[in-house]
Amino acid sequence: MPATSVIGAQWGDEGKGKIIDLATDRADVVVRFQGGANAGHTVIVEGNKFVFHLLPSGVLREDKLNVLANGVVIDPVVLLDEVGQFENRGISLDGRLRVSGAAHCVMPYHRVLDGLREGQKAGVVIGTTGRGIGPAYADKANRCGIRMWDLIDEDRLRARLAANVHEKNRLFTRMFESDPLDFDEMFEVARAQGRKLKPLVSDTGALLREALAADKHVFFEGAQGVMLDLDHGTYPFVTSSNSDSLGIAAGTGVPPRAIGHQIGVAKAYCTRVGAGPFPSELHDDRGERLREGGGEFGATTGRPRRCGWFDVPAARYAAELCGFDGLALTKLDVLSGMEEIGLVVAYEIDGETVESYPVDTPLIERAKPIVKMFPGWSEDVRAVRSFQELPATCRAFVEEISARVGVRWEIVSVGPGRESTIIREAP
Numbered sequence: 364m365p366a367t368s369v370i371g372a373q374w375g376d377e378g379k380g381k382i383i384d385l386a387t388d389r390a391d392v393v394v395r396f397q398g399g400a401n402a403g404h405t406v407i408v409e410g411n412k413f414v415f416h417l418l419p420s421g422v423l424r425e426d427k428l429n430v431l432a433n434g435v436v437i438d439p440v441v442l443l444d445e446v447g448q449f450e451n452r453g454i455s456l457d458g459r460l461r462v463s464g465a466a467h468c469v470m471p472y473h474r475v476l477d478g479l480r481e482g483q484k485a486g487v488v489i490g491t492t493g494r495g496i497g498p499a500y501a502d503k504a505n506r507c508g509i510r511m512w513d514l515i516d517e518d519r520l521r522a523r524l525a526a527n528v529h530e531k532n533r534l535f536t537r538m539f540e541s542d543p544l545d546f547d548e549m550f551e552v553a554r555a556q557g558r559k560l561k562p563l564v565s566d567t568g569a570l571l572r573e574a575l576a577a578d579k580h581v582f583f584e585g586a587q588g589v590m591l592d593l594d595h596g597t598y599p600f601v602t603s604s605n606s607d608s609l610g611i612a613a614g615t616g617v618p619p620r621a622i623g624h625q626i627g628v629a630k631a632y633c634t635r636v637g638a639g640p641f642p643s644e645l646h647d648d649r650g651e652r653l654r655e656g657g658g659e660f661g662a663t664t665g666r667p668r669r670c671g672w673f674d675v676p677a678a679r680y681a682a683e684l685c686g687f688d689g690l691a692l693t694k695l696d697v698l699s700g701m702e703e704i705g706l707v708v709a710y711e712i713d714g715e716t717v718e719s720y721p722v723d724t725p726l727i728e729r730a731k732p733i734v735k736m737f738p739g740w741s742e743d744v745r746a747v748r749s750f751q752e753l754p755a756t757c758r759a760f761v762e763e764i765s766a767r768v769g770v771r772w773e774i775v776s777v778g779p780g781r782e783s784t785i786i787r788e789a790p
């Protein structure tokens with residue numbers, strides 16, 4: 364059975380949680396392949412709100428196997444806390460969660476370093492989530508990281524942690540003039556975490572290849588979005604992983620051909636958290652209206668999100684880069700009641716009209732949006748369950764986005780609940 368992937372087509376926070384929750388209905392295995400506790404998926408099931416930072420969304424469905432694959436960076440504190448929270452609500456993860464031994468751990472010094480680097484007066488401030496994600500991936504690339512295999516093996520943990528704490532403490536005290544961290548305390552905490560997590564740790568690459576060979580339906584759950592991808596996003600204002608479908612094979616240990624049917628998720632408008640270029644940003648009361656109407660405050664940090672119109676060149680770039688098969692357009696209900704709705708169809712850069720997305724960040728910083736305005740609709744669309752019942756202006760808006768992005772719309776979401784969804788039949 365071909366796999367399915369759900370990927371954010373914008374700057375994250377596209378409403379992937381809900382789409383993933385819907386799509387995982389048919390999955391046997393749900394896999395996170397990149398990022399860490401910087402993500403924040405919100406899912407509402409029968410009026411109950413669940414917010415995940417690290418766990419795959421399949422944990423809400425009892426019969427799914429959930430995998431944190433090798434490409435994820437795992438903060439053991441967060442992982443143990445989330446497992447505990449689910450168990451407190453009566454949802455057992457026994458036998459339903461596997462963690463890759465090759466996944467790297469986010470250690471206390473990564474969080475400290477994230478904060479210190481962001482607090483520097485000189486250099487670029489990214490506006491990170493402060494979860495230690497960048498420093499953990501940097502150690503992975505530097506080959507000094509602590510993997511889950513190390514965390515669950517006391518001798519390996521002691522040796523690798525000692526080397527890291529020694530190096531980081533010199534950095535903290537000498538370069539940042541900050542306090543050193545205590546090795547003994549950190550080791551004791553990490554050793555206890557390793558003991559608790561040991562039963563979950565395995566070679567998840569082999570597990571996933573076997574699942575695919577056995578015709579199981581594997582589902583790859585993206586975090587963040589294409590425009591935050593380390594290689595293909597608005598560098599340096601990006602996260603530190605390949606947060607699009609290009610990261611799936613490397614982040615899981617499955618062959619690239621296994622990626623399967625890809626759904627790109629985009630909001631009917633755009634948001635961005637943190638610093639970096641955002642050509643369609645609205646600095647007026649319309650931006651405020653989107654933020655309030657859409658509840659656009661970070662699930663992880665609570666920060667207000669920057670809001671703007673749907674950006675066609677950026678979404679088309681995302682679609683072409685990943686090869687999306689279908690588009691899920693979310694939060695259409697948020698636009699109800701707006702007199703006019705904008706669609707950024709091109710940019711003006713240095714006096715020229717540019718229709719494709721320029722990948723060099725200074726060019727995007729100079730891009731002025733060319734906006735096509737659409738008449739809005741006044742109806743509340745949250746109870747609508749078929750495309751034909753949507754107001755004509757709303758349908759036209761969806762069809763135009765789909766045509767301009769070059770991807771057939773498959774799902775339209777008109778409210779936060781599972782039921783507030785219009786799903787298009789396969790052609």
Ligand code: IMP
Nearest residue numbers: 375376401402490491492601602636637
């Ligand atoms: P980091 O991933 O914490 O290093 O943050 C890098 C950039 O990615 C910052 O601009 C964050 O706001 C952004 N970012 C990270 N995770 C998310 C997410 O889940 N949604 C939206 N933005 C995110």
